[in-house]
Amino acid sequence: MEQYRYLVAGPIWLDRQDERLWLDGKPVRLGGRAVALLRALMERPRTLVTKNELFEQVWPGLAVSESVLTTAVKEIRQALGDDARRPRLIQTVHARGYRFLTDVEQRSEPPLAMAGGPRRVGRLADVRLWAVVAGVALALLVGLLLFRPGEAPRVEAEAAFAPHPKSIAVLPFDDISPGRDLEWFAAGLTEEILNSLARTPDLHVAARTSTRGIVPGDVRQIARGLNVAHILEGSVRRDGGRIRVTAQLIRSTDGFHLWSQNYDRAASDVVSIQEEIAIAIAHALKTVMSPEQLQRMVGLGTRSVDAYEAYLRGLAYQQRELETGSDGYMELAAESFERARSLDPGFAAAQWEAAQAWFGNTTRVGSLVTERRGGEADRLREYLLRVDAAIVASRDRPEQNMYRSARAVVEIRLREALRLMRLYLRDRPRDVDAWEKLVDLAGYAENRRLMAHAAERIHTLSIESGAPRSRAITASVLAMDIGNAVSRSRRQLAMRPGEALIQYQAHRALLWGGHRDEARAVLARLRGSGLPEENKLLAGLRQACADGGRGAREIAERLARSPDASLSGRWHAAMLLGDRARAAEMMQSLDRPERHSVLIQYLVYPTFDVRAFPLLRARLEADGIRRPAPVAIPFACRT
Numbered sequence: 001m002e003q004y005r006y007l008v009a010g011p012i013w014l015d016r017q018d019e020r021l022w023l024d025g026k027p028v029r030l031g032g033r034a035v036a037l038l039r040a041l042m043e044r045p046r047t048l049v050t051k052n053e054l055f056e057q058v059w060p061g062l063a064v065s066e067s068v069l070t071t072a073v074k075e076i077r078q079a080l081g082d083d084a085r086r087p088r089l090i091q092t093v094h095a096r097g098y099r100f101l102t103d104v105e106q107r108s109e110p111p112l113a114m115a116g117g118p119r120r121v122g123r124l125a126d127v128r129l130w131a132v133v134a135g136v137a138l139a140l141l142v143g144l145l146l147f148r149p150g151e152a153p154r155v156e157a158e159a160a161f162a163p164h165p166k167s168i169a170v171l172p173f174d175d176i177s178p179g180r181d182l183e184w185f186a187a188g189l190t191e192e193i194l195n196s197l198a199r200t201p202d203l204h205v206a207a208r209t210s211t212r213g214i215v216p217g218d219v220r221q222i223a224r225g226l227n228v229a230h231i232l233e234g235s236v237r238r239d240g241g242r243i244r245v246t247a248q249l250i251r252s253t254d255g256f257h258l259w260s261q262n263y264d265r266a267a268s269d270v271v272s273i274q275e276e277i278a279i280a281i282a283h284a285l286k287t288v289m290s291p292e293q294l295q296r297m298v299g300l301g302t303r304s305v306d307a308y309e310a311y312l313r314g315l316a317y318q319q320r321e322l323e324t325g326s327d328g329y330m331e332l333a334a335e336s337f338e339r340a341r342s343l344d345p346g347f348a349a350a351q352w353e354a355a356q357a358w359f360g361n362t363t364r365v366g367s368l369v370t371e372r373r374g375g376e377a378d379r380l381r382e383y384l385l386r387v388d389a390a391i392v393a394s395r396d397r398p399e400q401n402m403y404r405s406a407r408a409v410v411e412i413r414l415r416e417a418l419r420l421m422r423l424y425l426r427d428r429p430r431d432v433d434a435w436e437k438l439v440d441l442a443g444y445a446e447n448r449r450l451m452a453h454a455a456e457r458i459h460t461l462s463i464e465s466g467a468p469r470s471r472a473i474t475a476s477v478l479a480m481d482i483g484n485a486v487s488r489s490r491r492q493l494a495m496r497p498g499e500a501l502i503q504y505q506a507h508r509a510l511l512w513g514g515h516r517d518e519a520r521a522v523l524a525r526l527r528g529s530g531l532p533e534e535n536k537l538l539a540g541l542r543q544a545c546a547d548g549g550r551g552a553r554e555i556a557e558r559l560a561r562s563p564d565a566s567l568s569g570r571w572h573a574a575m576l577l578g579d580r581a582r583a584a585e586m587m588q589s590l591d592r593p594e595r596h597s598v599l600i601q602y603l604v605y606p607t608f609d610v611r612a613f614p615l616l617r618a619r620l621e622a623d624g625i626r627r628p629a630p631v632a633i634p635f636a637c638r639t
Contacts, residue, residue, distance in 0.1 A: 005107070005109070034076050163252070167228040173190045173233075263276070303344075310350075318330075355390065405417045409597065410597045443478060455479055486509055488509075538573065545636055
């Protein structure tokens with residue numbers, strides 16, 4: 001059955017794409033799991049959906065009690081005004097499951113789509129025309145009164161919806177030491193607590209970027225701005241050879257302190273503090289995980305304070321590279337991860353991050369940084385050395401499946417790599433980085449539907465955390481889900497208008513969607529960013545081709561003459577110029593077994609024609625993977 005965006009039952013509208021609920025044309029406050037549960041029931045109206053089926057669909061891979069399901073059903077009933085004793089919408093089938101009692105239709109577009117959501121239906125259907133006109137006039141008047149020249153239009157108001165009851169923002173811990181010599185530790189502790197909480201499947205954690213720069217103040221006001229139900233704040237202080245950490249968890253609705261704790265430790269014993277804080281918060285917010293699961297989930301993987309610090313510096317440099325597009329931060333991150341793994345060879349996460357710098361994705365922005373690190377065979381050897389170290393160090397932790405998946409990719413066992421990554425995501429369903437890797441694996445295995453699903457998860461999770469990821473846009477284009485690619489581009493640009501990678505990926509998505517003028521405006525901003533020159537030239541070439549081809553050859557020649565041009569950049573240029581023969585020719589040297597780990601990375605592109613590479617094609621077919629005919633770029637230059 002085709003997946004339409006909206007499920008409609010009278011006055012009830014459920015938006016499957018944005019995971020939102022509307023009743024009588026008004027938004028209804030409902031938590032994420034409750035929305036997923038209502039969706040599961042509405043997709044099978046008038047049919048008994050068993051408890052096991054609901055657990056599998058709404059809480060996949062998690063061991064949850066029946067009380068969790070009962071609580072979610074109660075939340076839905078309260079939101080929709082349904083009575084459990086005399087149900088009109090949701091019937092309880094004792095000891096078996098639940099049934100949605102009314103018919104449900106599916107629609108692709110809501111009425112009055114330009115108004116931003118479903119219109120009033122059901123009992124409001126008899127509203128007179130004059131009332132509609134008056135409402136529109138009033139809205140226009142308010143808009144004129146509120147609008148100021150130069151102001152950007154507001155993104156749809158997230159604050160109109162209640163925050164998820166298990167959502168939290170971790171504010172930067174404050175260094176209150178007399179000499180202010182613990183700033184690195186305060187920043188590191190904040191980062192690792194945030195990462196630990198983000199591994200807990202049913203906690204919604206605001207991203208690091210959304211809390212940067214926030215100064216202490218009214219916690220309730222800060223929480224409203226971040227759309228979270230809880231705030232964690234704290235401080236660190238050095239006293240001789242000991243470090244004191246204070247942490248407190250605050251409920252945003254009334255400022256009530258749900259939990260607070262002081263930790264007084266020797267400087268050599270500070271790494272365990274983040275684990276203890278994360279576990280205490282998870283207990284306070286009543287997560288679905290057992291204490292044993294929590295301990296495994298938040299474990300850091302090193303007891304070396306020096307390795308811990310180097311690892312956190314690497315993560316910080318990574319974030320700066322994402323924000324600015326500057327590949328200089330990528331090199332600094334690589335150096336930091338190398339130091340962390342050398343200080344503690346058993347630090348699996350450091351080994352993994354260090355591996356990426358040796359054999360990163362050839363098709364990504366900034367790939368030339370990786371290519372500069374010696375010959376391909378040497379880089380692959382160094383990459384596998386670190387991946388194998390991460391596999392050994394991770395032992396029985398869920399991360400081991402992710403590391404083993406990377407190993408399988410190099411060996412061109414692509415379906416096995418995809419299986420292992422999906423196993424990892426069953427245990428870490430909110431790991432956005434892993435969803436990004438799944439995009440690539442799904443592309444290698446020619447599963448565009450799974451790519452589209454991964455794009456949706458990346459977009460939803462990153463928007464929810466307050467830090468949108470451009471990879472959601474890229475993955476939507478690669479999955480040929482162009483409508484969502486365009487809508488996600490617009491939303492991310494509105495949230496982060498100055499972020500270079502979002503500009504770059506949004507520009508391409510807009511061209512795929514046929515929005516040349518809109519793309520041209522984005523290109524003007526992109527040219528002033530810190531992106532590598534190669535990527536700026538590629539964006540300019542795309543726009544030139546879309547605008548009819550004028551100046552395209554000159555741009556392509558500039559890119560070809562550049563000593564820093566990567567193979568990926570030159571291949572993209574040839575494809576944009578419509579020279580498929582040249583594009584295939586420059587890649588022929590990769591169609592050898594020892595180089596297929598590079599060539600397979602181009603399988604993510606629906607435009608890639610595997611028929612030109614018989615050895616790779618044979619290996620794919622041996623793995624049960626068949627590629628369809630390549631897709632044409634709609635805005636490519638005409639030869």
